Amino acid sequence: MRRMPRLIPSASQTVGPFFNFGLTANHALGIMAPDGAEGEHIKLVFRVIDGDGLPTPGDSMIELWQADSQGRFQHPADPRSAAADQNFSGFGRLETDANGVCVFETVKPGRVPNGDGGAQAPHINVTLFARGLGKPLRTRVYFAGDAANAEDPVLALVPSDRRDTLLLKPVAGQANAWAIEIHLQGEAETVFLDV
Amino acid sequence: MKEYPRTQPGTQPEYLYEGYRSSIRRAPSQPLIQVPHTLSELTGPLYGHYPIGESDSDLTRHFADPPLGERIIVAGRVLDEDGRGVPNALLEVWQANASGRYRHSKDSHPAPLDPNFLGAGRAITDDAGNYRFVSIKPGAYPWRNHPNAWRPAHIHFSLFGAGLLSRLVTQMYFPGDPLMATDPILHSIADEGARQRLVSSFDLSLTEPEWALGYRFDIVLRGRSATPFEEGRK
Numbered sequence: 001m002r003r004m005p006r007l008i009p010s011a012s013q014t015v016g017p018f019f020n021f022g023l024t025a026n027h028a029l030g031i032m033a034p035d036g037a038e039g040e041h042i043k044l045v046f047r048v049i050d051g052d053g054l055p056t057p058g059d060s061m062i063e064l065w066q067a068d069s070q071g072r073f074q075h076p077a078d079p080r081s082a083a084a085d086q087n088f089s090g091f092g093r094l095e096t097d098a099n100g101v102c103v104f105e106t107v108k109p110g111r112v113p114n115g116d117g118g119a120q121a122p123h124i125n126v127t128l129f130a131r132g133l134g135k136p137l138r139t140r141v142y143f144a145g146d147a148a149n150a151e152d153p154v155l156a157l158v159p160s161d162r163r164d165t166l167l168l169k170p171v172a173g174q175a176n177a178w179a180i181e182i183h184l185q186g187e188a189e190t191v192f193l194d195v
Numbered sequence: 196m197k198e199y200p201r202t203q204p205g206t207q208p209e210y211l212y213e214g215y216r217s218s219i220r221r222a223p224s225q226p227l228i229q230v231p232h233t234l235s236e237l238t239g240p241l242y243g244h245y246p247i248g249e250s251d252s253d254l255t256r257h258f259a260d261p262p263l264g265e266r267i268i269v270a271g272r273v274l275d276e277d278g279r280g281v282p283n284a285l286l287e288v289w290q291a292n293a294s295g296r297y298r299h300s301k302d303s304h305p306a307p308l309d310p311n312f313l314g315a316g317r318a319i320t321d322d323a324g325n326y327r328f329v330s331i332k333p334g335a336y337p338w339r340n341h342p343n344a345w346r347p348a349h350i351h352f353s354l355f356g357a358g359l360l361s362r363l364v365t366q367m368y369f370p371g372d373p374l375m376a377t378d379p380i381l382h383s384i385a386d387e388g389a390r391q392r393l394v395s396s397f398d399l400s401l402t403e404p405e406w407a408l409g410y411r412f413d414i415v416l417r418g419r420s421a422t423p424f425e426e427g428r429k
Contacts, residue, residue, distance in 0.1 A: 006276045007415045008206050011389045013366040014215075014380060016351065018299040022289025022315040023353055051220035058301070065239060065359050075238035077358065091240035112234050125235055129364055132217030134208025134383045136364065140235075154230050162225075184221050194227035195236050195360060 012135035017059040019129075024061055024095040032064065032106040036087040039069025039107035043177040044141075044168065048100045048128065051185035055100020060130035062102055062182075064092040071110030071119070108143070114153055121152035128182060137192045141180055144169050158191050165190045198232040199360045199417050200276060205386035214379035216340050232360070239359035242285035242319065252318040254288075254330040262312035264293025264331030266407040269367070269395065272324045273354065274413060279420045280324020281361075287353040288328060289315040295334030295348075304336050329407065335374055347374035347381070356416035367412045368394045 015023070033041055044064075048056045067073050072084040094102035111119035121142055128137040142149050144167040149155055155163060165188060168178035182190050210222035230236075250256045255266060269288075273281045291297045291314065294306035298314055314333075318326045333348050349366040356362070368375055375381055375394070384390050392415075401409025 006200065006419075007274060007278050008203060008389065008392075009276060009417045010363060010365055010415045011207050011384045011386075011393055012364060013208070013351075013393065014217075015353075015364050018297040018302055019289060019351065021298055021313065022287055022351060025315075051224075056221075063362070065235075067235070073234065073238035075241060075358070077237045078234055089240065114233060120233065120235065123235065125359060127359075127362060130221060132215070132219075132221035134210065134212060134215065134218065134380070136362070137210075137223065154233070157228055157230055185224050189223060189225055191225070192223050192227050194229040195232065 014131060014134050015061060015129040017131040019061060020058070020095055024093060027094065029091070029093040030102065030104050032066075032090065032092040032104055033088055037068075037107050038085045038088070039110075041176060042106060042108050043171075043174070044104045044106060044124070045171060045177065045179035046096070046102050046104075046126075046182060047179070048096050048130070048182045049184065049186075050132075053186065055098075056096050056130055057098045057100060058095060060096045060100070060128060062094055062096065063127040063129070064104060064106070064124050065127070066090050066106065066124040067109040067112050069107045069110050071112045073112075111148060118151065118153070119148070121146055121148035121155065123152070123154070126182070137184075138195050139182075139190060139192050140166060141168050142166055143178065154193075162191050197237075199237075199358075200419065202417075206384070206389040208383035209385070212379065212383035214341075215383050218383070236359055239357070239361065240355055242283065242355055247317055247319050252316050252326075252328050254290075254312070254314065254316045254328065256329075257313045258311040260311045262292065262309050262331050264309075264312075264334075266329070267332050268327065268329055268401050268403065268407045268409045269350065269412055270325070270327040270401055270409065271395075271411050271413040273320050273326060273356065274324060274415050275357070275361075275418050275420050276415065277419045280320070280322070281356050281416055282320055282322045282324060284320040284324065284326075284416070285355045286318045286320070286326050286328075287315070288317075288330075288350055290330065290333040290350045291336055293331050293334050295336030306334070306336065332369070332408075335372075340379060345374050347372040347378050352414065354414060354416060357418050357420070361416040361418045363414070363416055365393060365414070369410065370394055370397055
């Protein structure tokens with residue numbers, strides 16, 4: 001039997017420069033893991049840099065989506081969702097500040113099953129919206145030094161000389177804090193994903 | 196695990212569209228790397244129990260007095276790629292006021308702010324995917340993209356559907372607006388049909404007599420809801 005004809009998804013349009021009062025007025029969405037959430041509590045520092053090497057001041061927005069500390073999602077597509085940590089939503093959203101920076105409080109995600117019996121390395125899905133972007137940029141960030149990175153099936157698709165652009169690095173002098181710069185262009189351009 | 200269908204060429208904006216000046220220093224220069232859809236992409240934030248206030252979807256009731264402008268009703272359905280309504284989708288909207296000014300500290304357009312209009316609202320779709328907002332028609336406004344550049348009247352829409360890949364931020368336009376013909380943001384979408392689908396239609400059946408004009412705007416999110424039973428038939 002032939003499928004019903006598909007509808008074509010509506011086109012994206014830029015979030016523009018003035019989304020703050022509509023989308024990011026609530027900074028509580030930067031705190032993904034309240035005290036009661038299971039796992040290793042961490043801070044993630046993102047900085048977004050444009051093609052002129054300048055931070056994107058207040059006119060870009062980052063959304064994060066990640067598994068809980070055991071690699072589970074609160075979503076019906078995950079067969080283990082019933083066991084997922086009820087104190088952890090997995091979602092965060094913040095605008096970048098005047099210095100292009102936003103800081104999330106979360107837990108280190110566990111390894112997500114890969115569907116073929118293997119497991120992915122701990123990672124966080126990043127969706128970046130900005131003035132100038134007609135559609136969001138999507139990528140993943142991983143934790144530098146994690147042994148599981150070597151067997152991650154998505155990281156394996158990224159040319160080895162560009163994998164470093166997806167690695168969160170420990171922040172010197174701060175326990176449990178990790179940082180990464182998202183470069184839209186240039187020598188250190190971040191690897192973006194077509195999903 | 197079932198992957199989402201991939202995007203058809205031309206139906207989404209290109210990252211680099213030189214007519215939209217801001218894209219030049221923000222579009223990635225390297226090709227994107229195509230990745231499979233794993234559990235990480237097939238899940239996503241759900242908003243079934245998001246606290247939405249009764250007046251959140253009526254932007255004319257956020258202050259004691261009503262805002263200035265032409266009162267409108269914007270309603271429609273949120274659908275998936277199979278044409279099925281998406282229940283519990285969160286919609287967030289934001290817009291300029293009737294004079295074309297946003298309530299944002301960096302909007303320098305010398306048009307008056309309206310003390311009775313914030314310009315942001317939220318709604319959740321019902322079981323059939325229906326949503327409805329009440330607002331005022333936003334004004335056009337100038338921007339510095341090119342000489343004498345004006346944005347057509349539009350309402351920004353943000354949607355969360357069934358999963359991460361259903362996430363959509365877009366803009367709704369109004370039928371017959373002459374500024375659409377020269378708007379580089381709309382024209383960053385190559386496909387004419389895809390552009391037209393962002394234009395709402397005037398709908399007399401949504402219009403409330405002696406109260407507000409009705410505009411219909413249906414939105415299609417990525418993803419399919421076909422059951423495993425249908426999936427198994429060839």
